[in-house]
Amino acid sequence: GGGSLEPADLVIAATGSAAPGWARASGVATDAGGFLSVDAHHRSVSHPRIFAAGDVAARTDRALAHAGVHAVFAGPVLAANLRHMLAGETPRAAYHPRWNSLYLMNTGDGSAILSYGPLSAQGSWVLALKHWIDKRWIAKYAALAKSE
Ligand SMILES: Cc1cc2nc3c(=O)[nH]c(=O)nc-3n(C[C@H](O)[C@H](O)[C@H](O)COP(=O)(O)OP(=O)(O)OC[C@H]3O[C@@H](n4cnc5c(N)ncnc54)[C@H](O)[C@@H]3O)c2cc1C
Structure with a gap:
């Protein structure tokens, strides 16, 4: 924070992920960190025509790490639900992550x-x-x- 350079033998940068500013500014429901709040179908809890998966999303039904493994496995669920929406059906695919990755x-x-x-x-x-x-x-x- 002070901008000084300190000698270091090892630097571990473990910063975690941050939500993009537009998510909260959009008026779509977000969690405290500004990530888009979605249910198990990866559907926005405030705007049923908006879906999100991956780092930008935060599940309201369970804690889910912002990790590539979840972004990848939620992808097919998101695709299925978008197809359901386009067919005029209720999005019914849900992502059930394993407890351990x-x-x-x-x-x-x-x-x-x-x-x-x-x-x-x-x-x-x-x-x-x-x-x-x-x-x-x-x-x-x-x-x-x-x-x-
Ligand atoms: C250094 C590092 C190491 C990691 N290692 C691992 C690991 O080992 N295992 C693991 O599971 N996860 C790991 N992760 C986390 C993983 O990379 C993310 O969880 C994953 O990439 C999220 O995928 P995503 O598709 O949601 O988002 P992203 O991969 O971030 O994709 C979002 C895309 O949207 C684009 N974009 C953003 N804004 C706009 C805009 N306005 N218009 C158009 N495009 C836009 C971005 O350029 C980007 O291509 C790591 C992350 C980092 C930074």
């Missing part, structure tokens, strides 16, 4: 840290697992791109 962090030294609920581990095998999962995920997009 697998987090894998590359530590840059040939190793990675794994965290799953109360469990944690570290090692080169964790990095191998991370690469396997990441490459399998990206390969899906490569296959999609080829099929277009």
Whole structure:
């Protein structure tokens, strides 16, 4: 805050996510942090024709971390509900996240840290697992791109 430069051996930037200013300014219901308040169908609790998923959204029925894993898995639910709306139906798809998510962090030294609920581990095998999962995920997009 003072703008001074301090010597440091290690800097960990763990800032969390922040809501964009337009969310609160829009008049759509938001939580205390300014994230759009949505129900389990990812539908705004104040404006039934507005849907949100991912970092910008905050579930009112349960706490949900602003993490990529939830943004990704809520995507198909959002798509299904938009289709329901376009067909004049009630949006009925709901996102039920698992209570624990697998987090894998590359530590840059040939190793990675794994965290799953109360469990944690570290090692080169964790990095191998991370690469396997990441490459399998990206390969899906490569296959999609080829099929277009
Ligand atoms: C350094 C870092 C590391 C992370 N690591 C992990 C991890 O290991 N695991 C994990 O699960 N999550 C991780 N996350 C969190 C993850 O990246 C987010 O939760 C995820 O990207 C959210 O997806 P989203 O689609 O909701 O938002 P975003 O990915 O932020 O996408 C929003 C998009 O909207 C665009 N946009 C914004 N405003 C406008 C506008 N006005 N008009 C048009 N476009 C606009 C932005 O440019 C952006 O492309 C990490 C995040 C950071 C910053």
